[in-house]
Amino acid sequence: MTNYHAEPLVETGDAETLGDLELAERHALRRVAGLSTELTDITEVEYRQLRLERVVLVGVWTAGTVVDAENSLTELAALAETAGSQVLEGLIQRRSQPDPATFIGRGKVDEVRSVVESTGADTVICDGELSPGQLRALEQQIKVKVIDRTALILDIFAQHAKSKEGKAQVELAQLQYLLPRLRGWGEALSRQTGGSGRGGGAGGGVGLRGPGETKLETDRRRINHRIAKLRRELASMRTIRDTKRATRRRNEVPAVAIAGYTNAGKSSLLNRITGAGVLVEDALFATLDTTTRRATAGDGRVYTLSDTVGFVRHLPHHLVEAFRSTLEEVADSDLVVHVVDGAHPDPDEQVRAVREVLAEVGADKLPELLVVNKVDAADEETLLRLKREWPGALFVSAQSGAGIAELKAAIEARLPRPAVEVAVLVPYDRGDLVTRLHLRGEVQETDHQEEGTFLRVRVNAELAAELAPYLVTESKS
Ligand SMILES: Nc1nc2c(ncn2[C@@H]2O[C@H](COP(=O)(O)OP(=O)(O)OP(=O)(O)O)[C@@H](O)[C@H]2O)c(=O)[nH]1
């Protein structure tokens, strides 16, 4: 995927904010440099031309600096490419707020339309969540398909969902997004079928529906049924998940969740630490399903490490809701390893966005280990700044392996410690028990004596009960 380095838009510099701008400047529609997809080889071009949508991106810059505005549009471009589109042009308009009727200023709609015509685009993607009315108004005036950031993210999730649960979660979010937007769609459909009369119509009321019912109402009802069905299915899948989690809890295997912004390198880190072989891609939202792998600490204790769905700014609310059960796995872990891409233009913003979602699912109370990844690709100056900003963070590279040993040690040091310390003498025919003590307990001392293996070990209550027959008094050691 292309790396975007959007050139500064204006000469006035990075610190420029909306308040300083002249009115004329403010209403200008500016082109963001470097925002078109670079296809690297000809086979890619041939392959992609078959299926790519050709898109123009449109953003409204309301607050912050020009760099913030460009980062947001650059991310939208990356999202669009991930969805399989070719980005032709990126445009930003400065406004104090989006136009309630048309998102960008009414006067600018024609300009966008001419850019669409001259580039041959077939889709416009707006950087935000637009109202159904805004989308419809823009479509009518620009004459091509108009979608918003939310629909784009939903589309990527739909393309990437693999598990049954993941697919159901995405479909639920998509239908919930669609439902209030059905009006335009329904109108389009009834136009298509040439239907002018709307049968029982909205004012029809009880008893007048049925044969005269509009297409729109049938669609709406069908979608509501489907939503109810998906909710039921997800609820039962959730029960299975909860049972699994309860088993893990009973065994008191510590759980570590890797969370972070999309493309930060979460899967790469899981692979580095556990050799898991999880898909790694320079694409947004490569991972949607949680993968849990077993990891072994230096002292032989076992814990689980889970890779999770990545976060993004303005993650659609319906998606957070739909993925709640997946995200709650994070909330139920003992430690969150929060991965940040140190080579990203704005790591601070990534951290903010991730913490926002973590708080939404109740995972903000957990111990967090901040890990800045991709130090091999990040520039020195940024790294120095981040080290000052986050003195507790670890700096690693999943790619080169730098800092990984320290990361493992830091994770292990933060695993919850088993509660009870005991001294036992385990007979040699109970080798299985000794093995389990090494996996589940924290062995402090071990000595092969005549009658069996002596161990001083920290264990959970359940293991302690099992060890009762072998307890020895400390004087024996
Ligand atoms: N230079 C560099 N690239 C890295 C490093 N770690 C990961 N990457 C690259 O970053 C991209 C994303 O890596 P992933 O591990 O898929 O990231 P992720 O956080 O799992 O992403 P999603 O699942 O899409 O949210 C891939 O192209 C990796 O090769 C690193 O330490 N250095």
Ligand SMILES: [Mg+2]
């Ligand atoms: Mg991943």
